[in-house]
Amino acid sequence: MRVADSLADGQSFGAVGPYERLDGTAYFEVDPSDPLNRVIVNLNRAPRHAKGRVKFSSPFVILKPVDMAKGNHKIFYAVNNRGNTQGISYFNFGRGGNGAITAADMGDGFLMRQGYTMVDAGWEGDLVPGNGRLVPKFPVATQPNGQPIVGTV
Numbered sequence: 421m422r423v424a425d426s427l428a429d430g431q432s433f434g435a436v437g438p439y440e441r442l443d444g445t446a447y448f449e450v451d452p453s454d455p456l457n458r459v460i461v462n463l464n465r466a467p468r469h470a471k472g473r474v475k476f477s478s479p480f481v482i483l484k485p486v487d488m489a490k491g492n493h494k495i496f497y498a499v500n501n502r503g504n505t506q507g508i509s510y511f512n513f514g515r516g517g518n519g520a521i522t523a524a525d526m527g528d529g530f531l532m533r534q535g536y537t538m539v540d541a542g543w544e545g546d547l548v549p550g551n552g553r554l555v556p557k558f559p560v561a562t563q564p565n566g567q568p569i570v571g572t573v
Contacts, residue, residue: 426438426440427439427440427441427483427521427526428521428522428523428525428526428529428532429522429523431523431526431529433485433529433532433533434529434532434533435490436485436490436491436532436533436534436535437485437486437487437490438485438486439483439484439485439486439532440483440484440486441481441482441483441520441521442481442482442483442484443479443480443481443482444479444480444482445477445478445479445480446477446478446479446480446541447475447476447477448475448476448477448478449469449471449473449474449475449476450463450473450474450476451472451473451474452464452466452468452472452473452474453472462561462569463561465561465562465563465569466559466560466561466562467559467560467562474559475559476556476557476558476559477556477557478541478542478543478554478556478557479541479542479554479555479556480539480540480541480542480554481505481538481539481540481541481554482537482538482539483508483520483532483537483538484537484538485532485535485537488537490535491535491536491537492534492535492536493535494535494536494537495536495537495538495539496511496531496536496537496538496539497538497539497540498510498538498539498540499540499543500540500541500542500543500554502544502547502553503518503542503544503547503553503554503555504517504518504551504553504554505517505518505520505540505554507531507538507540508520508525508526508527508531508538509527511530511531512526512527512528512529512530512531512532513527513528513530514526514527514528514529515527517552518551518552518553518554519552540554541554541556542554542555542556543556544556545558
């Protein structure tokens, strides 16, 4: 995980104080034999590791108070669009963007002044990496002959 030196040029957001940005990758695995996972299309055809589970990963961004005791102890999960982060631009009237770190990017700081910890993560598997988009790494499901399963999305 990478921690930004300071968010918004060290600006203090009211009583909550300054924020920091954390960038990292979350690693997951799911059991294709679990009945709850049957809704995942072609999961049973994805490659599995030695324990029989399917692995994948996703990048994430967290904007949080430097002093967590001053925050409101709530997560604001901002669902991105096509891997592009938008929560800051929608709720703080800021520039936002995938690399948001400056004071101008943070806009009026509304969510920060309220003490929220903002979280965003990649979830769409049909994206082209680039431009700082949050693009997860999903396995490719295959046909019995080993060829990738492809189709119109």
